[in-house]
Amino acid sequence: xxxxxxxxxxxxxxxxxxxxxxxxxxxxxxxxxxxxxxxxxxxxxxxxxxxxxxxxxxxxxxxxxxxxxxxxxxxxxxxxxxxxxxxxxxxxxxxxxxxxxxxxxxxxxxxxxxxxxxxxxxxxxxxxxxxxxxxxxxxxxxxxxxxxxxxxxxxxxxxxxxxxxxxxxxxxxxxxxxxxxxxxxxxxxxxxxxxxxxxxxxxxxxxxxxxxxxxxxxxxxxxxxxxxxxxxxxxxxxxxxxxxxxxxxxxxxxxxxxxxxxxxxxxxxxxxxxxxxxxxxxxxxxxxxxxxxxxxxxxxxxxxxxxxxxxxxxxxxxxxxxxxxxxxxxxxxxxxxxxxxxxxxxxxxxxxxxxxxxxxxxxxxxxxxxxxxxxxxxxxxxxxxxxxxxxxxxxxxxxxxxxxxxxxxxxxxxxxxxxxxxxxxxxxxxxxxxxxxxxxxxxxxxxxxxxxxxxxxxxxxxxxxxxxxxxxxxxxxxxxxxxxxxxxxxxxxxxxxxxxxxxxxxxxxxxxxxxxxxxxxxxxxxxxxxxxxxxxxxxxxxxxxxxxxxxxxxxxxxxxxxxxxxxxxxxxxxxxxxxxxxxxxxxxxxxxxxxxxxxxxxxxxxxxxxxxxxxxxxxxxxxxxxxxxxxxxxxxxxxxxxxxxxxxxxxxxxxxxxxxxxxxxxxxxxxxxxxxxxxxxxxxxxxxxxxxxxxxxxxxxxxxxxxxxxxxxxxxxxxxxxxxxxxxxxxxxxxxxxxxxxxxxxxxxxxxxxxxxxxxxxxxxxxxxx
Numbered sequence: 076x077x078x079x080x081x082x083x084x085x086x087x088x089x090x091x092x093x094x095x096x097x098x099x100x101x102x103x104x105x106x107x108x109x110x111x112x113x114x115x116x117x118x119x120x121x122x123x124x125x126x127x128x129x130x131x132x133x134x135x136x137x138x139x140x141x142x143x144x145x146x147x148x149x150x151x152x153x154x155x156x157x158x159x160x161x162x163x164x165x166x167x168x169x170x171x172x173x174x175x176x177x178x179x180x181x182x183x184x185x186x187x188x189x190x191x192x193x194x195x196x197x198x199x200x201x202x203x204x205x206x207x208x209x210x211x212x213x214x215x216x217x218x219x220x221x222x223x224x225x226x227x228x229x230x231x232x233x234x235x236x237x238x239x240x241x242x243x244x245x246x247x248x249x250x251x252x253x254x255x256x257x258x259x260x261x262x263x264x265x266x267x268x269x270x271x272x273x274x275x276x277x278x279x280x281x282x283x284x285x286x287x288x289x290x291x292x293x294x295x296x297x298x299x300x301x302x303x304x305x306x307x308x309x310x311x312x313x314x315x316x317x318x319x320x321x322x323x324x325x326x327x328x329x330x331x332x333x334x335x336x337x338x339x340x341x342x343x344x345x346x347x348x349x350x351x352x353x354x355x356x357x358x359x360x361x362x363x364x365x366x367x368x369x370x371x372x373x374x375x376x377x378x379x380x381x382x383x384x385x386x387x388x389x390x391x392x393x394x395x396x397x398x399x400x401x402x403x404x405x406x407x408x409x410x411x412x413x414x415x416x417x418x419x420x421x422x423x424x425x426x427x428x429x430x431x432x433x434x435x436x437x438x439x440x441x442x443x444x445x446x447x448x449x450x451x452x453x454x455x456x457x458x459x460x461x462x463x464x465x466x467x468x469x470x471x472x473x474x475x476x477x478x479x480x481x482x483x484x485x486x487x488x489x490x491x492x493x494x495x496x497x498x499x500x501x502x503x504x505x506x507x508x509x510x511x512x513x514x515x516x517x518x519x520x521x522x523x524x525x526x527x528x529x530x531x532x533x534x535x536x537x538x539x540x541x542x543x544x545x546x547x548x549x550x551x552x553x554x555x556x557x558x559x560x561x562x563x564x565x566x567x568x569x570x571x572x573x574x575x576x577x578x579x580x581x582x583x584x585x586x587x588x589x590x591x592x593x594x595x596x597x598x599x600x601x602x603x604x605x606x607x608x609x610x611x612x613x614x615x616x617x618x619x620x621x622x623x624x625x626x627x628x629x630x631x632x633x634x635x636x637x638x639x640x641x642x643x644x645x646x647x648x649x650x651x652x653x654x655x656x657x658x659x660x661x662x663x664x665x666x667x668x669x670x671x672x673x674x675x676x677x678x679x680x681x682x683x684x685x686x687x688x689x690x691x692x693x694x695x696x697x698x699x700x701x702x703x704x705x706x707x708x709x710x711x712x713x714x715x716x717x718x719x720x721x722x723x724x725x726x727x728x729x730x731x732x733x734x735x736x737x738x739x740x741x742x743x744x745x746x747x748x749x750x751x752x753x754x755x756x757x758x759x760x761x762x763x764x765x766x767x768x769x770x771x772x773x774x775x776x777x778x779x780x781x782x783x784x785x786x787x788x789x790x791x792x793x794x795x796x797x798x799x800x801x802x803x804x805x806x807x808x809x810x811x812x813x814x815x816x817x818x819x820x821x822x823x824x825x826x827x828x829x830x831x832x833x834x835x836x837x838x839x840x841x842x843x844x845x
Contacts, residue, residue, distance in 0.1 A: 146646060146701060149173065155228055156254040156274045158540065158550070159263055159480060160470055168540075168550045168570040168582060170637055170650050170695075172255040179247050181711075181749050181757050183789030183806050187224070187245035187253070187275070193747075193761070194255055195695040195717035196650075197271075198739050198768070200817040203392040203830040205406070205444070208240040208385070210818075212738040213270030214257065214654065215691035215719055216631075221269035221590060223260070227277055227369070229414045231381050234434040235460030235490040236267065236593030240408060243363040244385040248287070248301045249317045251278045257695070258652065259588030259633050262552040262568035265484070265534055266591045269631050269656075279371045280305035280313030285845055287317075294836045296324030311373040318366040325359030325388065331814065332831040339396045343447040344603075344617060349399075357400045359388040377416040384409045389444045392820045392830050399445040406456070407439035424472040429465070436460045438493075440500035447825070448603055449515065454496030458595065461489040476542040480552075484534040491527040492595040495602070516604045517614055520674050526598050526622075531559045532591075538568075546574040556589070561628050564589045582637035582650075590629040592660055596683050597626035604675060614675040620662065621671050623682045631656045645700035652693055654721075659687030661725040687725035691736060694718045707753040714746040735769050738818050740782070742766040759789040760810075768818040770828050780829045783815035791840075800845050806838035 150165035157169040164173055172194050174184070184190040188209055192199040200210040213222050219239045224232040233239040247253070253275050260268040283305025291299035301319035308314050329336040336357055341349035366382040386407040390398040398404070414432035421427055437459040444454045464486035471479045491507060498515050507525035514521045536554035543549065550570040557563045570584040602619030635652040663684045668677045697715040704710050720741060723734050747761035767779040791804035809815075812835035820826025 146641070146644065146699070149175070150641075152252065154254050155276070156225070156256045156272050157260075158538065159228070159468065159482075160478070166548070166572075168548060168572045169260075169584065170257045170582070170635070170648070172257070172697075174253045174255070176251050179250060179253070181751070181759055181789070181791070182747065182761070183759065183787070183804075184247055186243050186247060187273070188241055190247065190253055191255070191273075192763070193715075193745050195697055195715035195743065195745065196257060196693065196719070197255075198743065198765075200738055200768070200819075200830065201832060203817050204820040204826065205389050205391050205393055206238045208242050208387055208391055208406075210738055211241060214652065214693060215689065215721060215736045215739050216270035216654075216656075217738050220267055220593065222271040222273065223264050223268045225272065225274040226367070226381055226412075227377070227379060228274060229379065229412065229416075229430065229432055230264075230434065231383070231410070231412050232267075233410070233436050233460065234462035235436065235488055236591070237436055237458050237460050237490075237493065237595055238408075239410075239436070240385045240387065240406075242385055242387075243299075243321045243361070244365060244383040244410075245275075246301065246319050246321075246363075246365060247275070248289075248319065249277050249303055249315075249367060251276050251282075257650070258584070258635055259566075259586040259631055260568070261556075261564075261566040261588035262554045262586065263536060263538065265532070265554065265556055266558075266589060266628075269588050269590055269629075277367070277369060278305065278315060279369065280315040281307040281371075283315055287842075287844065289840075289842060291838075291840060293838055294323070295327055296322070298322050313371045314369070315371075316366075316368040318364070320362075320364050322362040323360065325357075325361065327833060328359075328831050329357040331834045335827070335831055336395050341399065341447070341451050342396045343450050348447075348451045354395075355399060355401050357395075358402045359391060359400065360386075360402055360405075361388070362386040374418055377414075377418075379412075379414050379416075381412045382410070386439075389442070390446070392826050393446060394825065394827060397447045397825045399451055401445060404443060404445040404453075406442045408436065408442075409439065410434070410436045421469075426470040428468040428470070430468070431465050432463070434462045440503060444496065448601070449496050450603075452498075452515065454515070455498070455500050456494055456496070457491070457501035458493040459489075459491040463487045478540045480536075480538040480540075482536045484532070484536075486532045486534075488530050488532070489527070490530070490594045491525070492593070492598050494525060495523050495600050497523060514602075514604055516606060517674070518606070521604065521614065521672050524600065526594070528560070528594050528598075533557045548572040558591055558628075561591050564628060564630075578641035580637075580639045582635070582639070584633075584635045584637075586633050586635075588631045588633075590631075592626045592628065592683070596660055597624065598622040599683070607676070610676070612672075612674050612676055614672075616672070616675050616677050616679075618679050618681070619671060619677055620681050621669055623684060626660065626683055627658055627685050629656060629658050629660060629685070644702050645698065648695075648697045650695045652691075652695075654689075654691045656687075656689040656691075658685040659689060659723075659725065660685060661687045663725075686731075687723060689721060689723045689736070691719060691721035691739075693720070704750075709751040710748065711751065712746075712748040715744070717743045737769050740766045740768040755793040757791050761787045761789070763787075770818045770820075778828050780816045780818040783813065785813065785815060786810040798843075800843055802842045802844070804840040804842065806840070807835065808838070809833065809835045811835070 152164045153161035154164050155161055157167045191197045196214045198212040203210055219241055220236050256272045260272045264272055287303035289301050299321045303317040305315035338351055338354050340347045340351045363385045368380045370378040386405055389404045389406045390400050412434040417429040419427055438457050440457050442456050445451055466484045468482040473479055497512050507527045510525055512523045513519045514523055534556040538552035540550045552568040554566050566587045568586045573581045599620055602616050604614045604616050607615045633652055633654045637650040640647045660683050662681045663686055665680045669680045670677050695717045699713045702710050719739050721736050744764040749757055749759045751757045764784045766782045769779050788807040788810050791802055793802040795801045795803055815832050816829040819828045819830040
């Protein structure tokens with residue numbers, strides 16, 4: 076089925092308990108769309124048994140899944156992220172966005188990126204860069220390296236700061252709530268906590284007490300499957316687990332924007348490599364898979380595991396004359412995290428938490444680029460990063476008004492940074508110094524150097540929370556990190572919250588943060604070579620990136636003032652902030668090229684340097700309001716506005732450039748309304764307006780991506796046909812079927828400066844909750 080300007084995606088989701096039911100919807104695929112492999116069906120069959128076994132009590136998942144939280148219930152919800160201990164949402168000293176499971180469902184958030192795109196102060200550029208896929212900027216802080224992602228309080232993002240994709244590999248089908256704490260938080264979380272800390276909280280098996288099973292199918296061969304199961308398996312013991320598979324044949328960009336994707340010759344440095352009549356058809360498939368498990372013994376023990384993988388086209392966001400759109404030119408990354416938490420009391424007022432975690436992040440050796448930098452041959456890539464850590468935290472309730480939190484952290488790391496383009500896949504059975512590879516086009520003369528690193532971090536933190544009266548609350552924290560490569564870092568945090576007359580509150584905070592550079596930034600090496608017949612040296616490199624062994628951490632300081640007002644049925648939040656970042660890392664060309672290889676003439680060399688600084692100031696406003704329109708009809712509406720301005724200073728082209736902030740729109744507006752009838756029927760239209768956005772290190776003049784307005788619609792009906800728990804949901808993304816653009820990638824002659832986004836898409840889902 077296809078509508079004018081629309082593809083179609085259909086979702087079928089089912090919970091399997093004592094009743095077993097599964098809906099199926101089939102669609103005629105567009106020409107060129109990939110068929111769904113059998114692994115999705117096998118996945119669904121494999122998990123249906125555990126789901127059925129899990130739901131035997133008849134209680135199942137929350138039957139009021141569409142019912143809106145009351146404001147009082149929301150403010151009483153415990154949140155963990157701001158203080159590393161559960162505290163009522165109303166008492167949090169930091170600006171925190173709390174998104175509940177019901178809001179995730181009624182607003183149509185399928186993954187973390189969908190949710191973040193609706194948060195004021197957060198800017199998402201989808202599918203714009205071949206190394207990151209989606210670009211996320213939080214209050215002017217660009218890249219995933221500048222925010223932290225947790226699941227149940229444990230880091231599940233890239234352990235050594237390698238390029239990480241945040242997309243369908245971070246689904247929300249298992250989320251109880253998502254906490255997005257804005258601002259720096261290195262005083263508790265250490266490196267990378269620049270712009271925000273995001274915590275996805277899940278439910279234990281006893282809370283789930285049921286099972287879920289689902290599939291989705293839709294636009295461009297889109298297929299999605301997931302399961303969720305949870306049960307108390309013995310006295311005090313519970314098990315929760317879930318998993319998902321997803322794939323799509325790629326966006327319909329070539330149909331929606333034919334002028335941007337002409338069948339054109341493939342050009343490498345002004346040389347035609349592939350003729351126009353030999354060009355391939357456009358393909359940009361994506362796939363993801365994930366698995367999580369959580370075992371609890373009361374509150375004493377929690378053992379958890381997370382697996383997340385994402386596979387996508389390495390030509391995302393790249394112009395057709397600079398890349399090949401083939402199905403085998405892909406980036407495939409995998410992350411696995413396992414952790415153990417022990418929580419125990421040492422006295423009436425003393426609680427201890429011991430956490431042990433291990434994380435592995437690596438690239439599939441078959442990952443490759445096929446673009447002008449590899450002369451349109453396969454240029455293979457690889458990286459591997461590991462972290463093992465232990466943390467001991469103590470919470471001491473000194474008296475009824477004071478809590479002291481202290482912790483010690485030890486982390487051991489291994490990093491094999493992202494490699495140069497390789498002519499063959501990396502052999503994981505051999506050590507780095509035994510790979511025996513040479514740079515392409517050098518006749519096995521210039522060897523590829525593989526560098527790997529072992530390093531450590533030792534940290535301690537202390538936090539003091541004090542209620543001085545019913546109106547005044549303060550918090551002070553300090554963390555010391557000693558990195559074996561980058562030395563020491565002190566990061567304080569001070570916060571004050573004062574309640575005015577009524578329910579109005581004022582928050583004031585000052586925080587510092589740091590970001591240790593990854594070894595892919597400091598020691599990344601890549602470039603190109605060509606043979607120069609009869610010349611000495613015999614090879615020429617028109618571009619090469621060389622290491623900088625002296626790269627240092629970035630430092631950030633933020634001052635923030637917040638105001639919150641509660642009014643009948645609603646809440647207003649206003650936050651003002653000023654941020655300074657120093658020692659920012661940028662890639663800088665050398666004034667005189669460094670002759671890095673004896674056998675090659677280096678015409679242009681670049682390296683990463685601490686040569687940038689930034690200043691941002693901004694305003695975030697959000698309003699939430701609930702009202703019962705009738706005995707059966709509830710309305711929940713929200714709106715937000717964010718403003719950000721400032722500058723970046725960094726070296727480019729031999730000069731120190733002063734520019735506007737990159738990948739952050741000056742103005743962003745979001746609004747939505749959920750009409751909920753009797754907890755069974757809901758309708759949620761959403762609006763997002765974004766002003767023009769500057770791209771990252773583009774050509775002279777720094778072109779902006781044009782502003783846009785997009786309307787989405789999400790709706791659902793529960794207890795369909797009188798069957799309890801059976802529901803159907805509808806999504807229409809880009810309801811008005813508009814062409815619009817996000818800010819594009821790194822280099823204007825390689826990436827789209829204005830990256831096209833898909834036009835309208837139609838989605839349907841069916842679910843069955845027992």
